[in-house]
Amino acid sequence: MKNPALSCDGKALYVSSDRPGGFGNYDIYKSEIKDDGSLGEAINLGQKINTEEQEVFPHMCCDNTLYFSSNGHLGLGGLDVFYSKNVDGKWSNVRNVGLPVNSNSDDFAFKMGDDCTNGFVSSNRAGGVGSDDVYAVKKIKPLCDILLESIVVDTKTDLPIDAALTSVKDNTGIINNSKETSVEGLVDYMFECEDEIQLLVSKEGYESKMIDIKLLDIDPPLLKIKLDPIEELIVEEKIVLNPIYFEFDKANITNQAAFELDKLVSIMKKYPKMIIRAESHTDSRGPASYNKLLSERRAKSTAQYVISKGIDENRISGFGMGEEDAEIDCSSGCSKDEHAKNRRSEFIIVSR
Template identity: 45%
Template sequence: SLSKDGKTLYFSSDMPGTLGGADIWKVAITGDNTYGTPENLGAKINTEGRENFPFITDDNKLYFSSDSRQGFGGLDVFVADLEKGSEVKNVGKPINSEKDDFAFTFHKDQNIGFYSSNRGGQDDIFMAIPVCGVQLNTTVKNAKTGAILSGAAVAILDERNNMIETKTTGTDGLAKYGTECDKAYTLQVSKDGFVSKTIAVAKSKGGELPMTVELDPIDVIITETEVILNDIFFEYNKSNITKEGAFELDKLVQVMKNSPSMVIMVKSHTDNRGTDKFNMNLSDRRAKATVQYVISKGIAKDRISGKGYG
């Protein structure tokens, strides 16, 4: 495989100096039909097994197949970014299978790849069209101390606020999601003893997107007279608790569980559309729905009441 500038040839060989059955080598092209000394790409690329079918892209990514690296079976396709000196990565499914997958080529301008595989019983040529993805890496910290927070729940929602998945941060405080390009997402981050937070994730064109979310200790939302929450909104002419409203009310539930003597009065208001009577009834229904939600989370009914104020 020839580099874009035409100065380097990548090839596979079992010549003396090979680490295993066959290795990936490169050689400088010094003139018409003249070459430098072949150079083994070393243990970062090669193993004691077989490394074959090198292909170098225009942006200096080296694809090759190996039967000795951790994979799905037989020959698998791997990639290393020679520009960045990054570690070798298995390109994963659906390119690789339990059979032999090899001779992968990728053409950046056309955004298309081709490779061979015997997954169907004989060697066939397959076409591969990449799906744009974003690796969303979210680290959760204590806003007061800066300490990493393990055991935090990180939920990801789509553009319609439908829950996709919830992950829990490990000892590194990290939760990772594979998301799609050009789509906006929302993160809901929570942990016992801390104020939950909602974070908007803007559309991205691909690659890795690191994010740090800092959670305040729960006591910052408690004053002498109030538990301070973000506004809780309802759908037009409805009193049911929305997903966003529930996420906010869970902060109140946590505070009340941590403060057994606390008693709460919920006050609900509407906007100015509709008659006074209609709005009084609607706001009262919303207040009572809020109370019922909190009670449903294990808070005694004599500790919370609600009233609508139109």
């Protein structure tokens, strides 16, 4: 055990330890300090903070921000200083404090005063007097964090939906987190200003929803997310999904296609006797024989994906229609949008 640090209120002790049962070399733990001065059980702060490498020199600032050094999170050098905020007992995504606090060397023992504005950091960066030197730091720009609060409701009744699964991610892989909504349908996440994220909301019996969000430097208003009952996708004798897109000249299932097909899976699980005929159509560009083969490959991929999600293979079949049964006659020419309408997947209810 090393690097002990008290919380601002003196009610908790943070330490680094290589005790058995951790996630890596050194992990950060927290112990509550009891009224008689004894310590409670040391609780590992979890995988959001700790990695397979070293997490050391914890420091809990009075604004509820945990600073620590790590060589396991993505950094600029050896040990870098990182931070995370505790929101409702959960840690926000770990962030690198960045330049000039961090360098291409080891930066550690970061500590701020009670005002969380002035402090010190130790570093073995080039240009110092000795091996490890102490540097003064001053926060001239507040760490910009944004609280995104959302409520998930039923479109028809406007009542909150509890235990809906929400997940957020960005295109870097740094943000990747999941939570369930509360009994009031509420869920919140902490992000950094100007993050661009994708929020996915799903609940059995409802159509999943995906929302792209770009955050600014002020907390946004409560985001109301309305989920449609899954039955809304059943129109006459078809399951009407958003277009299933494939990459050019390919038949593999994309992430977008999987998102839509998961809705079909949900319906088929709710109606266990339902049998589906999946038809894949192409536009009329290219040789008809080739388009026929391509559509057959795509139809089979579509059916196989649904089967891989636990649907019996006897309940869905895939048929490649090629250029047959076009929605728009392109014999005299078609626009790009008209060709796109002919490139489609249809899910016909054979029986239910």
